[in-house]
Amino acid sequence: MISSVSFYGAPKNYNNIKKEEVAAELVGSVFSKVFKDMYNSDVFKSDLLPKSKTEKWFKEMLIDQYSITIAKNNLKPLINEILKAYNQK
Secondary structure (H helix, E strand, C coil): CCCCEEECCEEECHHHHHHHHHHHHHHHHHHHHHHHHHHCCHHHCCCCCCCCHHHHHHHHHHHHHHHHHHHHHHCHHHHHHHHHHHHCC
């Protein structure tokens, strides 16, 4: 069993890293839903260039990845609050 791992140069508990990843994915999924709803709204619809189903699928996948990246890099305070609430139970 691994007692600790080095993540970005700072030693941490392996379980804490997994919890941070799960919290980041939770936050990312919430923001992904918001971004997808925004992208699919009438504001961004245009008949000038028709969109294929493949393009729609790719755009949704890209939004998911962007949302997780945004959560991991820019929403650390929110992730920390989720982890703090989880640890209080």
